[in-house]
Each structure stands twice: as C-alpha cells, then as structure tokens.
Amino acid sequence: NAGVMQNPRHLVRRRGQEARLRCSPMKGHSHVYWYRQLPEEGLKFMVYLQKENIIDESGMPKERFSAEFPKEGPSILRIQQVVRGDSAAYFCASSPPTGGPNQPQHFGDGTRLSIL
Amino acid sequence: RKEVEQDPGPFNVPEGATVAFNCTYSNSASQSFFWYRQDCRKEPKLLMSVYSSGNEDGRFTAQLNRASQYISLLIRDSKLSDSATYLCVTGTASKLTFGTGTRLQVTL
Numbered sequence: 001n002a003g004v005m006q007n008p009r010h011l012v013r014r015r016g017q018e019a020r021l022r023c024s025p026m027k028g029h030s031h032v033y034w035y036r037q038l039p040e041e042g043l044k045f046m047v048y049l050q051k052e053n054i055i056d057e058s059g060m061p062k063e064r065f066s067a068e069f070p071k072e073g074p075s076i077l078r079i080q081q082v083v084r085g086d087s088a089a090y091f092c093a094s095s096p097p098t099g100g101p102n103q104p105q106h107f108g109d110g111t112r113l114s115i116l
Numbered sequence: 117r118k119e120v121e122q123d124p125g126p127f128n129v130p131e132g133a134t135v136a137f138n139c140t141y142s143n144s145a146s147q148s149f150f151w152y153r154q155d156c157r158k159e160p161k162l163l164m165s166v167y168s169s170g171n172e173d174g175r176f177t178a179q180l181n182r183a184s185q186y187i188s189l190l191i192r193d194s195k196l197s198d199s200a201t202y203l204c205v206t207g208t209a210s211k212l213t214f215g216t217g218t219r220l221q222v223t224l
Contacts, residue, residue, distance in 0.1 A: 033211070042203070042216035043160065056210040091159055104150055105212060107159040 002027045005074075006092050006108035013082050014116050021077040021111045025094030031055075032075045033105060034067055037089045049075060079113075087115045119143055120215035122204050128221045133194045137218045139187045139204030148207035149180055151189050153200040154217065160203055163189075194222045 005024040013019050025032050031050055035043040045059040049069040060067065064082075069075040079086055089112050093105035122139045129135050149166035164171065166178040166187055177190040187204055201217035 035214075043214040045211045045213065048211055059211070089157070103148075104162045104165060107161070109159050112157075 004029075004092055004094050004106055004108035006090075006111050008111060009109060010112045010114070012114045012116060015083055016081050019079040019082050019086070019113055021079075021090050021092075021113070022074040023077070023092030023094075023108055024074040025092075026106055028096060029094035029106070030097045031095045031103075032069050033093045033095075034075075034077050035091045035093065037091060037110075039088070043091065046077070082113075082115050084115050087113055089113075117142060118215070119213045120204055120206055122215040122218050124216060124218060126219035126221050128223060129194055130223055131194055131196060133222075134190065134192045135194055135220060136191075137189045137202055137204075137220075139189075139215055141185050141187070141204075141206045141213075143206060143208065143213070144185065145208050146185075146206035146213075147209065149178075149187055150205040150207070150212075151176075151178055151187075152203040152205055152214075154203055155200050160214075163202070191220075194220075196222050196224070198222050 004026050007022050033048050034046040037043045047060050047067045048056040064080045066078045089110045091110045092108045095103040095105045120141045151163040152160040153163050154160045164173050166180045168180050170179045175192045179188045199222045201219050203217045204215040206213050
C-alpha cells in the first residue's frame with residue numbers, strides 16, 4: 001500500500017506526557033499537512049511542511065505543539081505536556097511536489113489520541 | 117463566521133433519490149475547490165475537484181459559482197453506500213479549509 005501511512009492508529013497518554021505522531025507521505029509526495037479533528041467537528045488545518053521546511057504553521061497552537069519533516073524519515077507532530085483538550089483525531093495528508101496545497105490532498109487513516 | 121459554511125443535515129433520503137448539497141465560502145482568495153467524503157471515524161477521501169465550468173463524475177455533479185462564492189454537489193440515484201458526511205473544501209496557496217460537513221443517510 002503506497003498510501004499515506006500514519007502511526008500509531010491509537011495513542012493513549014496521561015496528562016503531562018508527550019505524544020509523538022508519525023506520518024509517511026505517499027510515494028513521490030513531498031508536501032505534508034497535519035489536521036486536527038475534534039469530536040463532532042470539522043478538520044482544522046494545523047501545519048504545512050516540505051522536506052526540512054515549515055511552510056505554514058498558522059493553525060498550530062502557540063505552545064506545546066511542534067512539527068517537523070526531516071530530510072530522512074517521516075514527518076512528526078509532537079505534543080508536549082498533553083492536556084485533555086488535545087484528545088482528537090489527527091490526520092496527515094500529502095500532495096505531489098507540483099501545485100502545492102491547491103492539489104487534492106490524500107489522507108492517512110489518522111491517529112486517535114486519547115488523554116486520560 | 118466560518119470560512120466554509122455547510123448545512124450540517126442530516127439529509128435522510130430513500131434509495132434512488134436525488135439530493136443536493138450547498139456550500140458557501142468567504143475567502144475570495146480561494147483558488148481550488150473540492151468535495152471530500154468522510155465515513156464515520158475514517159479519513160476524508162477525495163470525491164471530486166470542482167471547476168468553474170461545472171463537472172460530472174458518474175452520478176455526481178459539482179458546480180462552482182465564483183461570483184457568489186457558492187459550491188454545490190448533486191447526487192443522482194442515491195445508493196446506500198453514499199451514506200457519509202460530505203465535506204466542502206476550498207484551497208489557497210498554502211492550505212485547504214474544510215467545512216464541517218453535511219451528513220447524508222440513504223435508506224431503503
């Protein structure tokens with residue numbers, strides 16, 4: 001399966017712990033996007049990355065959240081000192097190198113984060 | 117005001133019915149437009165891109181009115197498998213913006 005791969009599918013953390021979510025884009029895709037979906041709500045854009053660059057992080061909370069897409073390996077969304085309000089589904093999407101976000105984006109299965 | 121507005125529904129229709137969803141967007145800088153569908157607790161999947169000239173894909177027809185900032189989706193001959201949440205999506209140079217979705221339930 002050459003689709004967008006996210007892991008883990010489910011992640012449980014206690015308040016104050018760190019959560020690391022991983023995303024490998026589709027083969028040939030170099031643009032990665034992270035979205036958050038709270039229960040009964042729509043997807044909210046968080047961050048747009050290319051290899052080693054953050055292009056747009058206007059949707060990222062100012063504190064505790066960070067994202068990277070290193071030269072080698074998957075993109076990582078990191079949440080430090082998690083709180084109950086961080087419980088959500090986190091989706092990663094990717095798109096090809098040409099056209100950027102105006103291209104359709106292909107989504108991974110998501111990571112369901114639960115904070116105890 | 118939300119950047120992309122949709123009627124949340126639910127729309128309950130019998131199999132074989134025709135159903136239409138509408139969506140309005142507020143960002144005049146939007147450059148691309150899509151309909152995605154999302155099944156319960158699953159990832160969004162691209163249904164179709166939307167072009168100014170209107171476009172059709174089988175039973176699905178999408179229309180875009182840039183002057184009114186309005187997007188529509190028409191589903192003909194509804195199937196049970198069409199039951200899902202339909203997300204109206206706009207794109208700018210840096211990101212996609214999703215509506216909260218319209219729920220469709222197709223019944224026997």
